[in-house]
Amino acid sequence: MTAPPAPGHPRAQPDWHAQELLLMREVMRLIGSSLAPGLVLREMLHLMSELLGLNRGRIVLVDDTAAGAPRTASIQHAYGLTQAEVQRGRYAWGEGITGRVLATGQPAIVQDIDAEPLFLARAVERSQLPPETVAFIALPIELHHAPIGVLACHRIRSRQRHLNDDLAVLRVLATLVGQLLQLEALVADQTRQLEARNAVLANALNTKSARYGLIGNSPPLLQALGELERVSQTQATVLLLGESGTGKELFARAVHLASGRRDRPFIKVNCSAIPDALFESELFGYERGAFTGASTARAGWFEQADSGTIFLDEIGELPLALQSKLLRTLQEGTLVRLGGQRELKVNVRLVAATNRDLAHEVEAGNFRQDLYYRLNVIPIRLPSLAERREDVRALALHFVSRANQAHQSNVNLAPDALARLEAQPWPGNIRELGNVIERLVLLAEGTLVTGGELDRFLPGAAAPATVAPPAPAEPPLVRDYTPAHSHSAQALQAALAEHHGNQSRAAQSLGLTLRQFSYRLRKAGLR
Ligand SMILES: Nc1ncnc2c1ncn2[C@@H]1O[C@H](COP(=O)(O)OP(=O)(O)OP(=O)(O)O)[C@@H](O)[C@H]1O
Numbered sequence: 411m412t413a414p415p416a417p418g419h420p421r422a423q424p425d426w427h428a429q430e431l432l433l434m435r436e437v438m439r440l441i442g443s444s445l446a447p448g449l450v451l452r453e454m455l456h457l458m459s460e461l462l463g464l465n466r467g468r469i470v471l472v473d474d475t476a477a478g479a480p481r482t483a484s485i486q487h488a489y490g491l492t493q494a495e496v497q498r499g500r501y502a503w504g505e506g507i508t509g510r511v512l513a514t515g516q517p518a519i520v521q522d523i524d525a526e527p528l529f530l531a532r533a534v535e536r537s538q539l540p541p542e543t544v545a546f547i548a549l550p551i552e553l554h555h556a557p558i559g560v561l562a563c564h565r566i567r568s569r570q571r572h573l574n575d576d577l578a579v580l581r582v583l584a585t586l587v588g589q590l591l592q593l594e595a596l597v598a599d600q601t602r603q604l605e606a607r608n609a610v611l612a613n614a615l616n617t618k619s620a621r622y623g624l625i626g627n628s629p630p631l632l633q634a635l636g637e638l639e640r641v642s643q644t645q646a647t648v649l650l651l652g653e654s655g656t657g658k659e660l661f662a663r664a665v666h667l668a669s670g671r672r673d674r675p676f677i678k679v680n681c682s683a684i685p686d687a688l689f690e691s692e693l694f695g696y697e698r699g700a701f702t703g704a705s706t707a708r709a710g711w712f713e714q715a716d717s718g719t720i721f722l723d724e725i726g727e728l729p730l731a732l733q734s735k736l737l738r739t740l741q742e743g744t745l746v747r748l749g750g751q752r753e754l755k756v757n758v759r760l761v762a763a764t765n766r767d768l769a770h771e772v773e774a775g776n777f778r779q780d781l782y783y784r785l786n787v788i789p790i791r792l793p794s795l796a797e798r799r800e801d802v803r804a805l806a807l808h809f810v811s812r813a814n815q816a817h818q819s820n821v822n823l824a825p826d827a828l829a830r831l832e833a834q835p836w837p838g839n840i841r842e843l844g845n846v847i848e849r850l851v852l853l854a855e856g857t858l859v860t861g862g863e864l865d866r867f868l869p870g871a872a873a874p875a876t877v878a879p880p881a882p883a884e885p886p887l888v889r890d891y892t893p894a895h896s897h898s899a900q901a902l903q904a905a906l907a908e909h910h911g912n913q914s915r916a917a918q919s920l921g922l923t924l925r926q927f928s929y930r931l932r933k934a935g936l937r
Pocket residue numbers: 623624625626652653654655656657658659660661723765805808840841844887888
């Protein structure tokens with residue numbers, strides 16, 4: 411390659427036009443063959459020096475500073491500068507020539523750096539430059555019409571080549587640099603999204619932690635799972651204990667799936683959702699004519715679960731009269747339908763769950779002691795989410811992928827968002843986490859949710875948006891979570907009084923389920 415002639419040198423002038431074209435062609439070729447802008451930019455600065463005599467080229471880019479901190483910029487790519495010179499190349503906004511180009515977005519041409527008081531000579535000291543008059547050219551690098559950096563270089567002022575020609579080439583190069591950096595940012599963004607997606611898939615493939623659909627590898631979860639697997643093959647009744655939303659239903663299914671009954675029915679009964687008057691007929695069925703309107707006989711849940719598993723959720727809500735009937739069925743393996751005489755044989759494995767302290771209910775006379783003993787043969791305590799914080803990430807990724815599938819969306823969580831989720835208290839446990847993620851997938855504005863954006867979806871934040879989420883095609887994946895302190899003791903009492911002590915109606919008037927209502931009563935010390 412031809413070096414530009416030194417001033418006063420008798421050599422013939424290079425063909426500048428050909429040199430410019432060569433520079434452009436080489437830079438384009440590099441862009442086409444490498445996705446790494448660092449390499450392309452350095453080579454561009456090198457060719458600027460070799461072919462056009464534009465020396466010590468540097469690209470100064472705006473630094474990533476914390477919000478509110480003063481903006482600065484520093485040399486990110488350079489040619490012909492020592493490491494120490496690059497290190498020194500940091501500029502405050504508006505400082506010196508480089509800082510001014512950044513602040514104004516206007517190019518600067520310093521004809522003689524020795525005569526320009528604004529020129530800082532910060533990166534390269536004057537003593538390191540040739541003794542002739544040195545010019546400095548600096549152009550803004552723009553992204554969406556805003557300066558994001560500066561392309562600058564030195565040149566010996568008195569050369570055959572016009573400064574204006576250099577300026578024209580540098581303008582093209584500065585535009586090119588802006589576009590390359592934009593492409594780099596786009597690729598980095600997409601890579602981040604792909605990495606987040608990859609984490610979801612890797613999580614889904616981790617079969618060990620996805621046993622029976624139960625996500626998590628924390629010691630308390632594994633302990634509960636271990637206990638479950640040890641008892642699953644027996645016929646023993648299992649009592650699942652744990653706060654609301656800890657996964658009792660999923661565990662009950664796991665007991666069923668891990669047992670020899672897995673191909674037989676699994677019947678789930680939520681005791682808190684059945685009105686007292688219907689309990690017996692729902693659970694044990696009825697004969698024709700058992701009551702007005704019973705025009706045909708009907709098998710109850712127990713019969714339907716025959717040779718399979720019945721899951722009685724919220725067993726603490728079972729009325730006392732039914733408790734003795736349930737005990738008989740468990741002890742003798744028989745039942746009598748409502749209005750019937752015949753004893754029917756049933757072979758059902760019972761899994762029961764409660765978030766109440768049953769021993770306390772026994773003491774208070776609300777629960778039969780003999781039934782309690784019968785149920786409490788194998789109690790398994792499910793940890794709260796706060797006790798298994800290390801599972802939050804895996805659970806969050808699981809819910810994200812489930813909600814993405816359900817709503818045909820493609821939302822991912824950035825690492826800082828996952829870290830924030832992990833630090834939350836989660837009083838509503840896994841159900842609450844699932845609800846937050848579902849809302850977030852429906853209402854997120856971009857496809858990558860960062861820690862900052864997560865805030866508005868977390869409990870306690872104002873409603874995330876005024877738009878109603880689109881109605882899901884199927885029932886929502888997760889039930890709604892209302893914080894346990896959502897109603898004052900007075901509000902609970904007033905609702906009870908208004909409905910003459912009828913808890914179901916009082917609960918309904920407050921928009922709560924019976925279970926949520928009675929839980930709040932207990933919390934408020936009213937029961
Ligand atoms: N380990 C887990 N892995 C994946 N999802 C889970 C896990 N545990 C619970 N879930 C999900 O969390 C939600 C709440 O779980 P579940 O309904 O089983 O809780 P629960 O303890 O029965 O609550 P409640 O006592 O209020 O009925 C469900 O959507 C369930 O699928």
